[in-house]
Amino acid sequence: MNRAARRAGAQKPGRSVEGLRKAVAAARVPGAPPAATERARRIVLAYLDAAAQKGAGVDALVSNMKSGVPAVTAARVALSQPQEDAGYACAHGCAFCCILTGADGGTITESEARTLHAALAPLAGQPDGRGWHPRACPALDPETRACRAYEARPTICRSYVSFSAEACEQISLGVPAEGSGVLGAHATSLQVHSLCRAALKGTAAVATYALAEIAAAAVEGVAIEAALKRARHKPRELADELKRVSEGASRVGRAQ
Ligand code: SF4
Numbered sequence: 001m002n003r004a005a006r007r008a009g010a011q012k013p014g015r016s017v018e019g020l021r022k023a024v025a026a027a028r029v030p031g032a033p034p035a036a037t038e039r040a041r042r043i044v045l046a047y048l049d050a051a052a053q054k055g056a057g058v059d060a061l062v063s064n065m066k067s068g069v070p071a072v073t074a075a076r077v078a079l080s081q082p083q084e085d086a087g088y089a090c091a092h093g094c095a096f097c098c099i100l101t102g103a104d105g106g107t108i109t110e111s112e113a114r115t116l117h118a119a120l121a122p123l124a125g126q127p128d129g130r131g132w133h134p135r136a137c138p139a140l141d142p143e144t145r146a147c148r149a150y151e152a153r154p155t156i157c158r159s160y161v162s163f164s165a166e167a168c169e170q171i172s173l174g175v176p177a178e179g180s181g182v183l184g185a186h187a188t189s190l191q192v193h194s195l196c197r198a199a200l201k202g203t204a205a206v207a208t209y210a211l212a213e214i215a216a217a218a219v220e221g222v223a224i225e226a227a228l229k230r231a232r233h234k235p236r237e238l239a240d241e242l243k244r245v246s247e248g249a250s251r252v253g254r255a256q
């Protein structure tokens with residue numbers, strides 16, 4: 001994309017895949033580092049090309065961008081990369097990181113919210129994580145302290161790691177401690193989602209949701225559309241979360 005086009009700001013996607021590509025190419029994310037925005041742009045364009053090659057039309061692509069599919073896909077790719085044995089202390093049943101010290105448990109996309117809700121809805125009415133700890137994620141099993149939606153857990157959960165369970169326990173008590181944090185996949189997801197929001201401005205509202213609210217609504221038997229309404233963030237939350245992550249703070253498991 002040339003500078004003139006970039007200066008012109010975001011373009012409307014129009015009703016074609018090429019129009020959508022142009023909107024992505026021209027989109028800008030206010031306040032985001034240019035290098036991160038360009039990386040997110042390449043990711044979204046690659047996603048569009050791959051999906052279009054498989055026959056996805058513009059409506060499906062817009063819908064997927066709106067719900068966060070490119071963001072989640074990018075995060076999964078990042079998390080699937082082979083890693084050296086980092087010596088993380090994470091283990092089954094170790095769940096201090098699932099005590100949600102932030103205001104809402106973490107920022108997730110619509111597709112993640114729907115996936116988590118679908119996994120938890122059949123468990124409605126059963127004892128949930130709050131039976132172990134009042135601020136625990138409702139997705140947690142209060143006895144085993146295992147995530148009851150492990151395969152459906154969002155990027156923020158998949159990205160959180162620690163070298164010290166003791167540090168996580170301290171953090172859950174509101175005491176700052178070193179050794180825990182989110183991997184870069186979470187930031188990548190937020191950057192890609194932010195770019196999708198910018199590209200779809202005026203076409204579709206790209207929202208984010210509160211993990212704790214979605215999980216709570218699901219185990220309380222609230223239907224998905226009402227759960228999404230209840231858990232929907234104010235628009236600025238995505239930019240705020242990206243700023244926090246960029247500065248090294250995390251919403252899950254960290255004292256706020
Ligand atoms: S992040 Fe901390 S609390 Fe969570 S599994 Fe790893 S060591 Fe345990």
Ligand code: SF4
Pocket residue numbers: 097098137138139140146147148149150153154157215
């Ligand atoms: S959804 Fe995330 S925060 Fe909730 S129990 Fe599962 S891993 Fe923990």
